[in-house]
Amino acid sequence: MSGSKIPFNWPHMTGKELYYIAESHFGGRLAGDGPFTNRCHGWLEKRIESPKALLTHSCTAALEMSAILLDIEKGDEVIMPSYTFVSTANAFVLRGGVPVFVDIRADTLNIDETLIEAAITPRTRAIVPVHYAGVGCEMDTIVAIARRHGLAIVEDAAQGIMATYRSRPLGGIGDFGALSFHETKNLISGEGGALLVNAGASVSRAEIIREKGTDRSRFFRGQVDKYTWQEPGSSYLPGELIAAFLWAQLEEADRITRDRLDLWDYYHCGLEPLERLGLLRRPIVPAECTHNAHMYYVLLAPEVDRSAVLTALSQDGINAVFHYVPLHDSPAGRLYGRPSGDLRVTDDLSSRLIRLPMWVGLQRVDQDRVIESLTRLERFTA
Ligand SMILES: *Cc1c(COP(=O)(O)O)cnc(C)c1O
Numbered sequence: 534m535s536g537s538k539i540p541f542n543w544p545h546m547t548g549k550e551l552y553y554i555a556e557s558h559f560g561g562r563l564a565g566d567g568p569f570t571n572r573c574h575g576w577l578e579k580r581i582e583s584p585k586a587l588l589t590h591s592c593t594a595a596l597e598m599s600a601i602l603l604d605i606e607k608g609d610e611v612i613m614p615s616y617t618f619v620s621t622a623n624a625f626v627l628r629g630g631v632p633v634f635v636d637i638r639a640d641t642l643n644i645d646e647t648l649i650e651a652a653i654t655p656r657t658r659a660i661v662p663v664h665y666a667g668v669g670c671e672m673d674t675i676v677a678i679a680r681r682h683g684l685a686i687v688e689d690a691a692q693g694i695m696a697t698y699r700s701r702p703l704g705g706i707g708d709f710g711a712l713s714f715h716e717t718k719n720l721i722s723g724e725g726g727a728l729l730v731n732a733g734a735s736v737s738r739a740e741i742i743r744e745k746g747t748d749r750s751r752f753f754r755g756q757v758d759k760y761t762w763q764e765p766g767s768s769y770l771p772g773e774l775i776a777a778f779l780w781a782q783l784e785e786a787d788r789i790t791r792d793r794l795d796l797w798d799y800y801h802c803g804l805e806p807l808e809r810l811g812l813l814r815r816p817i818v819p820a821e822c823t824h825n826a827h828m829y830y831v832l833l834a835p836e837v838d839r840s841a842v843l844t845a846l847s848q849d850g851i852n853a854v855f856h857y858v859p860l861h862d863s864p865a866g867r868l869y870g871r872p873s874g875d876l877r878v879t880d881d882l883s884s885r886l887i888r889l890p891m892w893v894g895l896q897r898v899d900q901d902r903v904i905e906s907l908t909r910l911e912r913f914t915a
Pocket residue numbers: 590591592593594617618620621663689691692712713714715724725726
């Protein structure tokens with residue numbers, strides 16, 4: 534292996550994906566909401582302790598559905614971190630909403646719950662905590678704030694499947710939870726996602742919005758004689774082949790999570806000496822959170838030149854990457870959103886973070902190579 538390239542991500546297959554797709558194919562079932570979709574729904578509802586799970590095309594689609602379900606209108610404000618993927622904000626901007634960006638905590642890089650109340654105005658409608666790296670946000674505080682001000686909570690749990698906050702699965706705590714099964718996430722179907730509808734009252738509306746604004750789901754359950762157009766909606770359900778693929782992944786979810794945690798722990802131990810030397814900082818997981826090893830990142834010391842490090846890793850055949858460009862600093866973020874206060878921690882940490890290769894099947898010798906390459910960080914200290 535030594536000398537070969539180490540990709541940043543490599544999608545892990547359990548081996549049963551094509552088998553289940555064939556089963557669907559020979560069963561003559563290709564459209565959505567068939568037997569595999571139902572199995573996935575049941576699994577998600579049980580594991581996330583949510584009354585209703587609905588597969589979607591993506592986490593992006595699930596977030597869009599929650600914006601529709603919350604009746605977000607022009608000028609409505611939605612509080613979220615700036616340090617997140619664009620979909621968190623897009624879903625609300627598409628309905629005329631205004632993202633209000635709040636700074637992140639220095640330990641978890643999650644939204645700083647102590648700054649949320651200062652961002653609330655009479656136009657605020659919802660809070661969107663993003664569970665970065667599969668480490669839960671401080672949900673008790675966020676839920677208390679939402680209750681006090683009558684706000685909804687949409688958890689962006691794209692990275693959070695199989696992780697918990699105070700023993701509660703991420704995605705099942707807020708009014709809505711949005712999951713991703715994109716190829717780069719822990720459990721995958723290429724593109725894919727799910728909406729968790731935790732506020733009981735919205736379940737039938739969620740089904741309607743996902744089925745082109747019709748009550749088709751009720752029709753199939755025999756609850757109505759024919760289905761008709763009920764309200765504006767779209768087509769958010771994936772075909773059955775995607776669900777068949779996903780089922781092979783859900784069946785192996787515990788093993789996949791264990792394998793990822795092993796990889797994570799190995800990096801964590803191996804990089805401890807570099808942290809002691811002050812060259813980088815490793816991820817911090819608060820005691821109340823169990824994480825899912827969604828990613829392994831390090832925060833380089835301020836005097837270390839990140840682009841030089843990424844170039845050196847690349848020369849050693851290692852594909853490490855950085856993200857995100859904070860949304861308040863992006864062209865669309867400046868146009869459609871606004872920051873609440875200064876976003877000092879976001880600006881600082883987003884400029885110092887790198888993500889290391891992390892995928893089921895990554896070998897110890899490859900992880901050793903990554904650690905060894907980073908051990909020469911001192912070269913890049915100003
Ligand atoms: C990956 C990701 C998304 C988008 O997920 P898709 O399934 O690709 O739409 C949204 N938010 C966060 C935080 C993500 O990491």
